[in-house]
Amino acid sequence: MAETTYVSQVYGLQDIMAIMGLGRSSTYVWIKQVYEEQKPFRVIKIGNTYKIPKKSFDVWLNTI
Secondary structure (H helix, E strand, O other): OOOOOOOOOEEOHHHHHHHHOOOHHHHHHHHHHHHHHOOOOOOEEEOOEEEEEHHHHHHHHOOO
């Protein structure tokens, strides 16, 4: 039986914290603001969990 390799298409808050070098509180405040405005990248909220589509975030990150 062949194994299926899963590659996530989204970042979690821990990923964003590491990429941006931000603390937990700062990241939550920032991502909540981005979620409400949907700018400068997309944020998806599922329950109390925020997910950031990699493509949207990476495009934004590469333009700053």
